[in-house]
Amino acid sequence: MSKFYITTAIPYASQKPHIGNTYEAIFTDAVARYHKLLGDDVYFLTGADEHGEKIERAAEKAGVSPQEFVDGITAALRHDWDVCMVEYDDFIRTTEPRHKDIVKRIFKKLYDQGDIYKSAYEGWYCVPDEAFHTESQVKKTPGGNLCPNCGRPVEWLKEEAYFFRLSAYAGRLAAHIEANPGFIQPDSRKNEMINGYIKPGLQDFCVSRTSFKWGVPVEFDPGHVMYVWVDALSNYITALGYDPDRDHGELFEKYWPCDVHVLGKDVLRFHTLYWPGILMALGVPLPGQVFGHPWFLMGSDKMSKSLGNVIHAPELVEKYGADCTRYYVLREMPFARDGSITRELFVSRCNADLANDLGNLASRSITMAEKYFQGTVAPSAVPQNEVLDLCASSRIKYKDAMDKLAMQQAVTEAMAPVVRANRFIDETMPWALAKDPEKAEDLIRVLYTLLETLRCASVTLYPVMPLAMGKLRAQLGLPEVPVWTEPAPAGFTVKRGGNLFPRIVLDEGE
Ligand SMILES: [Zn+2]
DSSP states (O other): OOEEEEEEOOOBTTSOOOHHHHHHHHHHHHHHHHHHHHTOEEEEEEEEBOOSHHHHHHHHHHTSOHHHHHHHHHHHHHHHHHHTTOOOSEEEETTSHHHHHHHHHHHHHHHHTTSEEEEEEEEEEETTTTEEEOTTTSEEETTEEEOTTTOOBOEEEEEEEEEEOGGGGHHHHHHHHHHOTTSEESHHHHHHHIIIIITTOOOOEEOEESSOOSSOBOTTSTTOEEOHHHHHHTHHHHTTTOOSSSOOOHHHHHHOSOSEEEEEGGGHHIIIIIHHHHHHHHTOOOOSEEEEEOOEEETTEEOOTTTTOOOOHHHHHHHHOHHHHHHHHHHHSOSSSOEEEOHHHHHHHIIIIIIIIIIHHHHHHHHHHHHHHTTEEOOSSOOOOHHHHHHHHHHHHHHHHHHTTOHHHHHHHHHHHHHHHHHHHHHHOHHHHTTOGGGHHHHHHHHHHHHHHHHHHHHHTTTTOHHHHHHHHHHTTSOSSOOTTOOOOSOEEOOOOSOSSOOOOOOTTO
């Protein structure tokens, strides 16, 4: 049994999550469940980044304390994760003492050894993104300079600040990326990091601010609070009980280094350059992989509050269920390119794949098994045919795709035998076989093939749709939670249950 430590990025608790944030949690959960399926010892960490100027301002606007403000947002995050069946092992909040105490000592250690130094910062600052941009990065318009990330106005700021000496680690970092092709994925993102940041020369980055109060204080220099990077990024080790001065906790010893950090492509730079720099300075091994997932577009537009086209996962879950919501986002998000979501696409995808293909296969097969054999289908030998061959080959391709985090491809592979098995029903016409007593063994083999196809799908699709696949497995007479190595059973005793995937109807005006 190997250990597998996986994390989401910690969402910034300045606003309620939209489907893009929730997608990341669902994706990470599906990967974690896949590793549990394989029998790995999995640890899944998520949490919330609860400090910073933007939260301080949002709380002031809302007339509450920053702590009250983040309590509300984080409760909403956890609610979203829960309704989407995201089962994490720990949820770390950067305002918790267990995090702040260690982060203070990490900062002090880096300062004492010269990796953090005091200087002054000048630059174009985007308040909503909490990011400085250089003269060459900002978009110049007649109305003023705009943020290259979000397009909002930036302001010129100068202040005394502490910096992390990333430039000192540039050579080691470039060598690590070179020697470990899987470290940054997808490859297109890796090339962006190399060409956009490493080749032009890595700059030291700002790790403290004096312009706001809502953060972890720099104890040896009152007035300074930690700026996001050392504070937020350290969550991945503080949650495991890392300690810069003493023995680390059991969890850290067991699970670090992280196997995969899952995060949005917009924060990839901080996780593949800043975070490894900090870890190198601390003498802590680097994570195995940093995976930058693409974004969901609303049709072909960026989803944003100002466009009024934001979709929230709990609304989808409430109407269509957690399984359909998870299936849609995992099936529709490509590996590297952005995905698209609209209510029309959602309904047509779920009806085609789940209600028609998978749901129909299950109800037709189980109904026939009950009708012709009182539910028990046990052939004299496991049949061999094209459908079962496809189950075997798809399973290999599915595993290969999952191991690469190519979720869309994995889901497509998992569904291939289901689609084939529906055609198999039309080809073999079991209702005709049932009329001829001499064809009884043929009929048993056909039904076994259908039920075995469903069992295979209930294994591969379990990480995607744990609720529905658990129900399907119960109808197939199998334990609700599958294991990857479970053998094809000699026979099935099935019991029809409720409809797994009722057809979805788009309401008027949606
Ligand atoms: Zn911005």
